[in-house]
Amino acid sequence: MKGTRYVLTALGVFLGLLVMLATSGTDRALAHKEKHTLEQLKAFDEVFMEQVKIGDLLFHGDGATEKKLRVTLSKTGMACAMCHPFGSDNHPYEFPKFQEQINKFATLRDMINWCIEKPNEGVKIDPDGDAMKALETYIYWSNRGSKLDPGRH
Protein backbone atom coordinates (compact mmCIF):
# COMPACT_ATOMS: atom_id res chain seq x y z
CA MET A 1 0.00 0.00 0.00
CA LYS A 2 2.67 2.44 1.12
CA GLY A 3 4.84 1.45 -1.81
CA THR A 4 1.98 2.04 -4.24
CA ARG A 5 1.40 5.51 -2.78
CA TYR A 6 5.06 6.39 -3.26
CA VAL A 7 4.99 5.18 -6.85
CA LEU A 8 1.82 7.08 -7.63
CA THR A 9 3.19 10.29 -6.06
CA ALA A 10 6.44 10.01 -7.96
CA LEU A 11 4.54 9.32 -11.18
CA GLY A 12 2.35 12.36 -10.57
CA VAL A 13 5.33 14.64 -10.01
CA PHE A 14 7.07 13.25 -13.08
CA LEU A 15 4.00 13.77 -15.25
CA GLY A 16 3.56 17.27 -13.88
CA LEU A 17 7.13 18.17 -14.73
CA LEU A 18 6.69 16.74 -18.21
CA VAL A 19 3.65 18.92 -18.78
CA MET A 20 5.43 22.07 -17.57
CA LEU A 21 8.47 21.37 -19.69
CA ALA A 22 6.42 20.61 -22.74
CA THR A 23 4.28 23.72 -22.57
CA SER A 24 6.50 26.51 -21.35
CA GLY A 25 10.19 25.65 -21.37
CA THR A 26 12.41 25.31 -18.41
CA ASP A 27 13.47 28.95 -17.97
CA ARG A 28 10.04 30.42 -18.55
CA ALA A 29 8.55 27.96 -16.17
CA LEU A 30 10.92 29.39 -13.59
CA ALA A 31 10.55 33.12 -14.61
CA HIS A 32 6.75 33.14 -15.14
CA LYS A 33 7.21 35.33 -18.28
CA GLU A 34 5.33 35.39 -21.59
CA LYS A 35 6.79 36.15 -24.98
CA HIS A 36 5.79 39.49 -26.44
CA THR A 37 3.64 39.36 -29.50
CA LEU A 38 4.10 41.76 -32.35
CA GLU A 39 0.77 43.31 -31.48
CA GLN A 40 1.96 44.01 -27.96
CA LEU A 41 5.18 45.63 -29.18
CA LYS A 42 3.15 47.76 -31.54
CA ALA A 43 0.89 48.80 -28.66
CA PHE A 44 3.88 49.72 -26.46
CA ASP A 45 5.29 51.81 -29.28
CA GLU A 46 1.98 53.58 -29.85
CA VAL A 47 1.72 54.50 -26.18
CA PHE A 48 5.30 55.77 -26.25
CA MET A 49 4.94 57.76 -29.45
CA GLU A 50 1.71 59.32 -28.21
CA GLN A 51 3.69 60.72 -25.28
CA VAL A 52 6.40 61.87 -27.66
CA LYS A 53 3.79 63.74 -29.68
CA ILE A 54 2.24 65.35 -26.60
CA GLY A 55 5.68 66.31 -25.35
CA ASP A 56 6.53 67.73 -28.77
CA LEU A 57 3.41 69.87 -28.69
CA LEU A 58 4.14 71.14 -25.18
CA PHE A 59 7.79 71.75 -26.08
CA HIS A 60 6.69 73.89 -29.01
CA GLY A 61 4.21 75.94 -27.03
CA ASP A 62 0.92 74.45 -28.23
CA GLY A 63 -1.70 76.31 -26.20
CA ALA A 64 -4.44 73.71 -26.66
CA THR A 65 -2.26 70.94 -25.21
CA GLU A 66 -1.22 73.12 -22.29
CA LYS A 67 -4.84 73.87 -21.54
CA LYS A 68 -5.77 70.20 -21.75
CA LEU A 69 -3.04 69.27 -19.26
CA ARG A 70 -3.70 72.37 -17.17
CA VAL A 71 -0.15 73.67 -17.29
CA THR A 72 1.31 77.10 -18.06
CA LEU A 73 4.77 76.60 -19.44
CA SER A 74 5.38 80.23 -20.32
CA LYS A 75 3.86 83.66 -19.79
CA THR A 76 6.15 85.41 -22.26
CA GLY A 77 4.85 83.83 -25.44
CA MET A 78 8.06 81.81 -25.67
CA ALA A 79 8.32 78.06 -26.06
CA CYS A 80 11.08 75.60 -25.12
CA ALA A 81 11.86 74.95 -28.79
CA MET A 82 12.77 78.59 -29.32
CA CYS A 83 16.06 77.98 -27.49
CA HIS A 84 16.17 74.23 -28.15
CA PRO A 85 15.23 73.41 -31.75
CA PHE A 86 15.03 69.64 -32.26
CA GLY A 87 15.52 69.38 -28.50
CA SER A 88 19.13 70.53 -28.97
CA ASP A 89 21.27 71.81 -26.15
CA ASN A 90 19.10 70.04 -23.57
CA HIS A 91 21.73 67.36 -22.93
CA PRO A 92 19.33 64.88 -21.30
CA TYR A 93 22.06 62.24 -21.58
CA GLU A 94 24.16 64.20 -19.07
CA PHE A 95 21.66 64.09 -16.24
CA PRO A 96 21.69 63.63 -13.33
CA LYS A 97 24.45 66.06 -12.57
CA PHE A 98 25.30 69.14 -10.59
CA GLN A 99 23.44 71.89 -12.39
CA GLU A 100 24.94 75.26 -11.69
CA GLN A 101 21.83 77.27 -12.55
CA ILE A 102 19.90 75.46 -9.81
CA ASN A 103 22.99 75.16 -7.62
CA LYS A 104 22.20 71.59 -6.72
CA PHE A 105 22.50 68.03 -7.94
CA ALA A 106 19.63 67.77 -10.40
CA THR A 107 17.70 65.44 -12.67
CA LEU A 108 16.38 66.37 -16.09
CA ARG A 109 12.98 67.04 -14.52
CA ASP A 110 14.49 69.54 -12.12
CA MET A 111 16.05 71.38 -15.05
CA ILE A 112 12.83 71.32 -17.06
CA ASN A 113 11.01 72.95 -14.18
CA TRP A 114 13.76 75.52 -13.70
CA CYS A 115 13.52 76.48 -17.37
CA ILE A 116 9.74 76.76 -17.15
CA GLU A 117 9.97 78.99 -14.11
CA LYS A 118 12.95 81.18 -14.94
CA PRO A 119 13.61 81.85 -18.65
CA ASN A 120 10.02 81.10 -19.67
CA GLU A 121 8.40 82.77 -16.64
CA GLY A 122 5.84 79.96 -16.53
CA VAL A 123 4.41 78.02 -13.62
CA LYS A 124 6.34 75.00 -12.33
CA ILE A 125 4.65 71.72 -13.13
CA ASP A 126 4.15 68.57 -11.09
CA PRO A 127 7.43 66.63 -11.49
CA ASP A 128 5.51 63.35 -11.56
CA GLY A 129 2.60 64.61 -13.63
CA ASP A 130 1.56 63.80 -17.17
CA ALA A 131 2.98 67.01 -18.65
CA MET A 132 6.43 66.43 -17.17
CA LYS A 133 6.50 62.82 -18.32
CA ALA A 134 5.50 63.88 -21.83
CA LEU A 135 8.14 66.62 -21.97
CA GLU A 136 10.78 64.24 -20.69
CA THR A 137 9.71 61.63 -23.24
CA TYR A 138 9.99 64.07 -26.13
CA ILE A 139 13.38 65.35 -25.00
CA TYR A 140 14.81 61.86 -24.63
CA TRP A 141 13.26 60.69 -27.90
CA SER A 142 14.63 63.71 -29.78
CA ASN A 143 18.11 62.99 -28.41
CA ARG A 144 18.02 59.21 -28.88
CA GLY A 145 21.30 57.83 -30.08
CA SER A 146 23.30 60.39 -28.11
CA LYS A 147 26.00 58.90 -25.95
CA LEU A 148 25.01 58.50 -22.32
CA ASP A 149 27.35 60.59 -20.19
CA PRO A 150 25.77 61.33 -16.82
CA GLY A 151 27.52 63.88 -14.64
CA ARG A 152 29.21 65.58 -17.57
CA HIS A 153 29.12 69.36 -17.33
Add this chain to the structure above:
Amino acid sequence: MDDHDRLELAREKAMRAWWRKARSCSEVKRTRREMDEELRKPGERPDSSLAITRRIFLHKSLLAGAAAGAATYGWFPLVNTLDLAFGAETFKFAWVSDNHLYPKNVNTRFVDKATRAVKEVQAMSPPADFLIHGGDLAQLGDPVELDLGNNILKEAKIRKVYIPGEHDWYLDMGAKWQQLFGPPNWTFDHKGVRFVGLDTVSRGPDYWTAKKMTAKERMGHMATLDGSVAGAWAGVGRDQLEWLNRTLSNWPKGNPIVIFSHNPLYEYYPPWNFWVRDWREVHEVLKPYTNVTNVHGHTHQALYNEIGKMRSIGMLATSWTWPYAPEGVPALTKCLVRVDPGDHFDGVGWSRLTMTAAEKIENEYVMWRKKDILAEAPWDSGCGDNMNQVLSPRIADREWPYYGSYK
Protein backbone atom coordinates in the same frame (compact mmCIF):
# COMPACT_ATOMS: atom_id res chain seq x y z
CA MET B 1 52.21 60.23 -12.36
CA ASP B 2 50.30 62.39 -9.88
CA ASP B 3 46.66 63.48 -10.00
CA HIS B 4 47.48 66.77 -11.71
CA ASP B 5 49.37 65.01 -14.50
CA ARG B 6 46.56 62.47 -14.94
CA LEU B 7 44.05 65.29 -15.23
CA GLU B 8 46.19 67.09 -17.79
CA LEU B 9 46.61 63.90 -19.80
CA ALA B 10 42.85 63.26 -19.72
CA ARG B 11 42.23 66.84 -20.82
CA GLU B 12 44.70 66.51 -23.66
CA LYS B 13 43.11 63.25 -24.82
CA ALA B 14 39.64 64.82 -24.71
CA MET B 15 40.84 67.80 -26.78
CA ARG B 16 42.46 65.52 -29.38
CA ALA B 17 39.33 63.35 -29.62
CA TRP B 18 37.20 66.44 -30.02
CA TRP B 19 39.38 67.80 -32.83
CA ARG B 20 39.39 64.42 -34.59
CA LYS B 21 35.63 64.41 -34.59
CA ALA B 22 35.44 68.05 -35.65
CA ARG B 23 37.55 67.30 -38.68
CA SER B 24 35.77 64.10 -39.61
CA CYS B 25 34.07 63.82 -42.95
CA SER B 26 30.42 64.61 -43.30
CA GLU B 27 28.16 65.27 -46.22
CA VAL B 28 28.06 69.02 -45.57
CA LYS B 29 31.85 69.29 -45.37
CA ARG B 30 32.25 67.26 -48.56
CA THR B 31 29.77 69.51 -50.38
CA ARG B 32 31.55 72.64 -49.18
CA ARG B 33 34.95 71.27 -50.18
CA GLU B 34 33.67 70.48 -53.67
CA MET B 35 32.13 73.93 -54.01
CA ASP B 36 35.26 75.62 -52.71
CA GLU B 37 37.40 73.66 -55.20
CA GLU B 38 35.08 74.79 -57.98
CA LEU B 39 35.10 78.44 -56.87
CA ARG B 40 38.76 78.69 -55.94
CA LYS B 41 41.26 77.17 -58.40
CA PRO B 42 44.64 75.86 -57.15
CA GLY B 43 46.79 78.74 -55.99
CA GLU B 44 43.86 81.15 -55.71
CA ARG B 45 42.63 82.50 -52.45
CA PRO B 46 40.59 85.46 -51.32
CA ASP B 47 42.05 88.83 -52.27
CA SER B 48 45.34 89.28 -50.44
CA SER B 49 43.90 92.39 -48.92
CA LEU B 50 41.28 90.20 -47.31
CA ALA B 51 43.57 88.68 -44.76
CA ILE B 52 42.34 87.48 -41.44
CA THR B 53 44.66 88.87 -38.84
CA ARG B 54 45.64 87.30 -35.60
CA ARG B 55 43.50 89.92 -33.92
CA ILE B 56 40.55 87.75 -34.83
CA PHE B 57 38.99 86.14 -31.82
CA LEU B 58 41.20 87.99 -29.40
CA HIS B 59 39.40 89.63 -26.57
CA LYS B 60 39.62 93.36 -27.00
CA SER B 61 40.28 93.92 -23.34
CA LEU B 62 43.51 92.01 -23.74
CA LEU B 63 44.57 94.15 -26.66
CA ALA B 64 43.50 97.48 -25.28
CA GLY B 65 44.55 96.71 -21.74
CA ALA B 66 41.95 99.15 -20.55
CA ALA B 67 39.21 96.93 -19.30
CA ALA B 68 38.24 98.95 -16.27
CA GLY B 69 35.68 101.19 -17.97
CA ALA B 70 34.21 98.33 -19.97
CA ALA B 71 34.04 96.16 -16.89
CA THR B 72 32.07 98.77 -15.02
CA TYR B 73 29.57 98.98 -17.83
CA GLY B 74 29.48 95.26 -18.28
CA TRP B 75 30.29 95.54 -21.95
CA PHE B 76 33.04 93.49 -23.59
CA PRO B 77 33.23 93.85 -27.34
CA LEU B 78 34.62 91.10 -29.43
CA VAL B 79 36.73 92.22 -32.32
CA ASN B 80 36.64 90.25 -35.52
CA THR B 81 39.08 91.92 -37.87
CA LEU B 82 39.18 91.56 -41.58
CA ASP B 83 41.66 93.50 -43.67
CA LEU B 84 39.98 95.01 -46.68
CA ALA B 85 41.81 97.04 -49.30
CA PHE B 86 39.69 99.59 -51.04
CA GLY B 87 41.48 102.88 -50.48
CA ALA B 88 38.39 104.65 -49.28
CA GLU B 89 37.88 106.74 -46.20
CA THR B 90 37.00 105.46 -42.79
CA PHE B 91 33.40 104.96 -41.92
CA LYS B 92 31.26 102.86 -39.62
CA PHE B 93 27.90 101.22 -39.94
CA ALA B 94 25.86 99.22 -37.48
CA TRP B 95 23.89 96.01 -37.74
CA VAL B 96 20.88 95.22 -35.57
CA SER B 97 18.65 92.24 -36.25
CA ASP B 98 16.58 89.38 -34.91
CA ASN B 99 14.70 91.37 -32.28
CA HIS B 100 11.63 89.08 -32.45
CA LEU B 101 9.40 91.65 -30.81
CA TYR B 102 6.18 90.59 -29.17
CA PRO B 103 3.52 93.15 -28.25
CA LYS B 104 4.51 94.86 -25.00
CA ASN B 105 1.66 93.31 -23.07
CA VAL B 106 3.07 89.83 -23.81
CA ASN B 107 6.79 90.19 -23.42
CA THR B 108 8.95 93.21 -22.64
CA ARG B 109 12.39 91.63 -22.47
CA PHE B 110 12.86 91.64 -26.26
CA VAL B 111 11.62 95.23 -26.40
CA ASP B 112 14.12 96.20 -23.70
CA LYS B 113 17.05 94.67 -25.52
CA ALA B 114 16.11 96.05 -28.93
CA THR B 115 15.70 99.49 -27.39
CA ARG B 116 19.10 99.24 -25.71
CA ALA B 117 20.80 98.21 -28.95
CA VAL B 118 19.29 101.08 -30.94
CA LYS B 119 20.19 103.60 -28.23
CA GLU B 120 23.77 102.35 -28.30
CA VAL B 121 23.84 102.66 -32.07
CA GLN B 122 22.62 106.24 -31.79
CA ALA B 123 25.30 106.91 -29.17
CA MET B 124 28.14 105.81 -31.45
CA SER B 125 30.84 108.42 -31.70
CA PRO B 126 31.70 109.20 -34.38
CA PRO B 127 28.22 108.40 -35.61
CA ALA B 128 27.59 105.45 -37.86
CA ASP B 129 26.98 106.28 -41.51
CA PHE B 130 23.96 104.01 -41.51
CA LEU B 131 22.18 101.28 -39.61
CA ILE B 132 21.25 98.07 -41.40
CA HIS B 133 18.36 96.16 -39.89
CA GLY B 134 18.91 92.53 -40.83
CA GLY B 135 15.39 91.16 -40.44
CA ASP B 136 13.11 89.49 -37.89
CA LEU B 137 12.04 92.75 -36.32
CA ALA B 138 8.73 91.11 -35.37
CA GLN B 139 8.10 87.66 -33.95
CA LEU B 140 4.79 86.78 -35.63
CA GLY B 141 4.58 89.43 -38.34
CA ASP B 142 1.85 91.29 -36.47
CA PRO B 143 1.42 94.91 -37.55
CA VAL B 144 1.50 95.81 -33.83
CA GLU B 145 4.96 94.19 -33.57
CA LEU B 146 6.24 95.85 -36.75
CA ASP B 147 4.98 99.26 -35.67
CA LEU B 148 6.57 98.76 -32.25
CA GLY B 149 9.86 97.87 -33.91
CA ASN B 150 9.66 100.81 -36.31
CA ASN B 151 9.16 103.17 -33.38
CA ILE B 152 12.15 101.69 -31.56
CA LEU B 153 14.31 102.03 -34.68
CA LYS B 154 13.29 105.67 -35.06
CA GLU B 155 15.47 106.39 -32.02
CA ALA B 156 18.40 105.99 -34.41
CA LYS B 157 18.41 109.27 -36.34
CA ILE B 158 21.00 108.11 -38.87
CA ARG B 159 20.21 106.63 -42.28
CA LYS B 160 18.56 103.21 -42.01
CA VAL B 161 18.26 100.40 -44.52
CA TYR B 162 16.29 97.19 -44.01
CA ILE B 163 16.00 93.63 -45.23
CA PRO B 164 13.21 91.32 -44.12
CA GLY B 165 13.28 88.17 -42.03
CA GLU B 166 10.79 85.35 -42.31
CA HIS B 167 9.11 86.41 -39.05
CA ASP B 168 8.33 89.79 -40.62
CA TRP B 169 6.82 88.46 -43.80
CA TYR B 170 4.50 85.53 -43.71
CA LEU B 171 1.47 86.89 -41.86
CA ASP B 172 0.52 89.24 -44.67
CA MET B 173 3.20 88.26 -47.24
CA GLY B 174 5.21 91.36 -46.55
CA ALA B 175 2.48 93.97 -47.00
CA LYS B 176 3.03 95.81 -43.71
CA TRP B 177 6.81 95.39 -43.81
CA GLN B 178 7.07 96.90 -47.31
CA GLN B 179 4.70 99.68 -46.32
CA LEU B 180 7.05 100.60 -43.48
CA PHE B 181 10.45 99.85 -44.96
CA GLY B 182 10.23 99.79 -48.75
CA PRO B 183 11.48 97.19 -51.21
CA PRO B 184 13.07 94.08 -49.71
CA ASN B 185 16.14 94.14 -51.99
CA TRP B 186 18.22 97.11 -53.03
CA THR B 187 21.71 98.41 -53.67
CA PHE B 188 23.68 101.58 -53.05
CA ASP B 189 27.28 102.69 -53.30
CA HIS B 190 28.92 104.34 -50.33
CA LYS B 191 32.50 105.54 -50.08
CA GLY B 192 33.88 103.03 -52.53
CA VAL B 193 31.82 100.02 -51.40
CA ARG B 194 28.83 98.55 -53.21
CA PHE B 195 26.28 97.52 -50.63
CA VAL B 196 23.57 95.04 -51.62
CA GLY B 197 20.54 94.05 -49.59
CA LEU B 198 19.19 90.65 -50.58
CA ASP B 199 15.77 89.27 -49.74
CA THR B 200 16.24 85.62 -48.83
CA VAL B 201 12.86 85.05 -47.17
CA SER B 202 9.95 85.96 -49.42
CA ARG B 203 10.33 83.20 -52.02
CA GLY B 204 9.41 80.23 -49.85
CA PRO B 205 7.44 77.45 -51.57
CA ASP B 206 3.67 77.61 -50.95
CA TYR B 207 2.86 75.23 -48.11
CA TRP B 208 -0.36 76.91 -46.99
CA THR B 209 -2.83 77.08 -49.88
CA ALA B 210 -3.46 73.36 -50.38
CA LYS B 211 -3.87 72.92 -46.64
CA LYS B 212 -6.24 75.90 -46.41
CA MET B 213 -4.24 77.49 -43.63
CA THR B 214 -5.19 80.80 -42.12
CA ALA B 215 -2.64 83.61 -42.25
CA LYS B 216 -1.84 83.04 -38.58
CA GLU B 217 -1.30 79.32 -39.12
CA ARG B 218 0.99 80.08 -42.06
CA MET B 219 2.96 82.51 -39.94
CA GLY B 220 3.03 80.12 -37.01
CA HIS B 221 4.62 77.34 -39.03
CA MET B 222 7.11 79.73 -40.60
CA ALA B 223 8.02 81.02 -37.12
CA THR B 224 8.95 77.50 -35.98
CA LEU B 225 12.64 77.15 -36.76
CA ASP B 226 12.60 73.38 -36.33
CA GLY B 227 9.19 72.89 -37.89
CA SER B 228 8.51 70.33 -40.60
CA VAL B 229 5.84 72.25 -42.48
CA ALA B 230 7.36 75.40 -43.97
CA GLY B 231 10.21 73.47 -45.59
CA ALA B 232 13.23 74.95 -47.33
CA TRP B 233 11.86 78.47 -47.54
CA ALA B 234 15.18 80.34 -47.61
CA GLY B 235 16.32 81.22 -51.11
CA VAL B 236 17.43 84.05 -53.36
CA GLY B 237 15.36 83.02 -56.38
CA ARG B 238 16.11 83.10 -60.08
CA ASP B 239 14.74 86.60 -60.58
CA GLN B 240 16.82 88.04 -57.76
CA LEU B 241 19.93 86.16 -58.93
CA GLU B 242 19.53 87.82 -62.33
CA TRP B 243 19.05 91.16 -60.58
CA LEU B 244 22.19 90.58 -58.50
CA ASN B 245 24.15 89.69 -61.64
CA ARG B 246 23.01 92.90 -63.38
CA THR B 247 23.65 94.96 -60.23
CA LEU B 248 27.24 93.81 -59.99
CA SER B 249 28.01 93.69 -63.71
CA ASN B 250 29.40 97.25 -63.87
CA TRP B 251 31.33 96.97 -60.62
CA PRO B 252 35.14 96.47 -60.80
CA LYS B 253 35.92 92.88 -59.95
CA GLY B 254 38.41 93.71 -57.22
CA ASN B 255 36.40 96.45 -55.52
CA PRO B 256 34.65 95.67 -52.24
CA ILE B 257 31.11 94.36 -52.18
CA VAL B 258 29.17 93.85 -48.98
CA ILE B 259 26.01 91.75 -49.28
CA PHE B 260 23.49 91.84 -46.46
CA SER B 261 21.14 88.89 -46.20
CA HIS B 262 18.95 87.46 -43.49
CA ASN B 263 20.14 83.88 -44.13
CA PRO B 264 23.77 82.82 -44.67
CA LEU B 265 24.75 82.57 -48.32
CA TYR B 266 26.14 79.07 -47.92
CA GLU B 267 24.93 75.72 -46.62
CA TYR B 268 25.29 75.56 -42.86
CA TYR B 269 22.26 73.57 -41.59
CA PRO B 270 19.29 73.30 -43.98
CA PRO B 271 16.76 71.82 -41.48
CA TRP B 272 16.81 75.17 -39.66
CA ASN B 273 17.14 77.17 -42.92
CA PHE B 274 20.65 78.17 -41.92
CA TRP B 275 21.33 78.50 -45.67
CA VAL B 276 19.76 79.61 -48.90
CA ARG B 277 18.65 76.69 -51.06
CA ASP B 278 20.26 78.19 -54.19
CA TRP B 279 23.58 79.02 -52.54
CA ARG B 280 25.49 77.34 -55.37
CA GLU B 281 23.88 79.68 -57.91
CA VAL B 282 24.67 82.66 -55.67
CA HIS B 283 28.33 81.71 -55.76
CA GLU B 284 28.24 81.28 -59.52
CA VAL B 285 27.12 84.92 -59.75
CA LEU B 286 29.77 86.04 -57.24
CA LYS B 287 32.58 83.97 -58.76
CA PRO B 288 34.28 86.78 -60.72
CA TYR B 289 34.50 89.06 -57.68
CA THR B 290 37.41 88.81 -55.30
CA ASN B 291 36.30 91.14 -52.56
CA VAL B 292 32.88 90.00 -51.28
CA THR B 293 31.75 90.01 -47.68
CA ASN B 294 28.38 88.59 -46.70
CA VAL B 295 26.90 89.82 -43.43
CA HIS B 296 23.86 87.84 -42.29
CA GLY B 297 21.44 87.28 -39.45
CA HIS B 298 18.94 84.50 -38.70
CA THR B 299 21.42 82.22 -36.93
CA HIS B 300 21.62 84.27 -33.70
CA GLN B 301 25.26 83.31 -33.10
CA ALA B 302 28.79 84.31 -33.88
CA LEU B 303 29.81 82.67 -37.15
CA TYR B 304 32.58 83.06 -39.66
CA ASN B 305 33.08 81.22 -42.92
CA GLU B 306 34.98 81.49 -46.16
CA ILE B 307 33.75 79.83 -49.30
CA GLY B 308 35.47 80.45 -52.57
CA LYS B 309 36.55 84.06 -52.38
CA MET B 310 33.60 85.19 -50.28
CA ARG B 311 33.69 85.72 -46.56
CA SER B 312 30.58 85.44 -44.45
CA ILE B 313 30.04 86.82 -40.95
CA GLY B 314 27.06 85.85 -38.82
CA MET B 315 25.56 88.51 -36.60
CA LEU B 316 24.09 88.18 -33.14
CA ALA B 317 20.43 88.65 -32.28
CA THR B 318 19.20 91.03 -29.64
CA SER B 319 16.51 88.54 -28.60
CA TRP B 320 18.07 85.14 -27.83
CA THR B 321 20.83 82.80 -28.95
CA TRP B 322 20.27 79.72 -31.09
CA PRO B 323 22.42 76.71 -30.25
CA TYR B 324 25.08 75.85 -32.78
CA ALA B 325 23.66 73.28 -35.20
CA PRO B 326 24.51 69.62 -34.61
CA GLU B 327 26.61 69.63 -37.78
CA GLY B 328 27.87 72.07 -40.34
CA VAL B 329 29.42 74.71 -38.08
CA PRO B 330 32.11 76.29 -40.27
CA ALA B 331 35.57 75.19 -39.23
CA LEU B 332 36.76 78.80 -39.14
CA THR B 333 34.18 79.80 -36.56
CA LYS B 334 35.29 80.39 -33.00
CA CYS B 335 32.21 79.40 -31.10
CA LEU B 336 30.68 81.30 -28.25
CA VAL B 337 30.80 79.93 -24.74
CA ARG B 338 27.53 78.24 -23.89
CA VAL B 339 24.97 80.82 -22.98
CA ASP B 340 23.59 81.09 -19.46
CA PRO B 341 19.88 80.30 -19.83
CA GLY B 342 19.11 82.22 -16.67
CA ASP B 343 20.40 85.49 -18.08
CA HIS B 344 18.51 86.69 -21.14
CA PHE B 345 21.13 89.37 -21.74
CA ASP B 346 23.79 86.70 -22.28
CA GLY B 347 24.91 85.75 -25.78
CA VAL B 348 23.00 88.54 -27.54
CA GLY B 349 23.83 91.98 -28.87
CA TRP B 350 24.45 93.94 -32.06
CA SER B 351 27.41 94.73 -34.31
CA ARG B 352 29.47 97.76 -35.06
CA LEU B 353 31.37 97.46 -38.33
CA THR B 354 34.15 99.81 -39.25
CA MET B 355 35.70 100.17 -42.66
CA THR B 356 38.97 101.98 -42.37
CA ALA B 357 41.22 103.67 -44.86
CA ALA B 358 44.00 101.66 -43.32
CA GLU B 359 42.53 98.77 -45.27
CA LYS B 360 40.75 97.10 -42.39
CA ILE B 361 37.19 96.20 -41.74
CA GLU B 362 36.39 95.43 -38.16
CA ASN B 363 33.32 93.67 -36.93
CA GLU B 364 32.78 94.32 -33.27
CA TYR B 365 30.14 92.18 -31.57
CA VAL B 366 28.73 94.46 -28.90
CA MET B 367 27.53 92.21 -26.11
CA TRP B 368 26.12 92.98 -22.72
CA ARG B 369 27.78 90.59 -20.31
CA LYS B 370 31.29 90.90 -18.98
CA LYS B 371 32.94 87.57 -19.47
CA ASP B 372 35.15 85.74 -21.90
CA ILE B 373 32.69 84.86 -24.56
CA LEU B 374 34.81 82.69 -26.80
CA ALA B 375 35.29 79.07 -25.89
CA GLU B 376 38.70 77.51 -25.62
CA ALA B 377 37.83 74.12 -24.19
CA PRO B 378 35.25 71.80 -25.78
CA TRP B 379 33.21 71.60 -22.58
CA ASP B 380 32.67 75.35 -22.63
CA SER B 381 31.99 75.61 -26.32
CA GLY B 382 28.55 75.81 -27.79
CA CYS B 383 29.93 73.71 -30.65
CA GLY B 384 32.29 71.30 -28.97
CA ASP B 385 29.79 70.70 -26.25
CA ASN B 386 27.35 69.21 -28.74
CA MET B 387 29.71 66.65 -30.25
CA ASN B 388 27.97 63.99 -28.18
CA GLN B 389 24.56 64.94 -29.41
CA VAL B 390 22.31 63.11 -31.89
CA LEU B 391 19.02 64.85 -32.72
CA SER B 392 15.74 64.05 -34.43
CA PRO B 393 13.36 66.32 -36.33
CA ARG B 394 10.04 66.89 -34.60
CA ILE B 395 6.92 64.92 -35.50
CA ALA B 396 3.82 66.53 -34.02
CA ASP B 397 3.47 69.13 -36.75
CA ARG B 398 3.31 66.48 -39.47
CA GLU B 399 -0.11 65.29 -38.43
CA TRP B 400 -3.33 66.87 -39.59
CA PRO B 401 -4.31 69.54 -38.70
CA TYR B 402 -0.64 70.46 -38.30
CA TYR B 403 -0.52 71.12 -34.64
CA GLY B 404 2.26 72.73 -32.85
CA SER B 405 3.02 75.91 -34.76
CA TYR B 406 3.42 78.97 -32.66
CA LYS B 407 0.22 80.89 -32.21
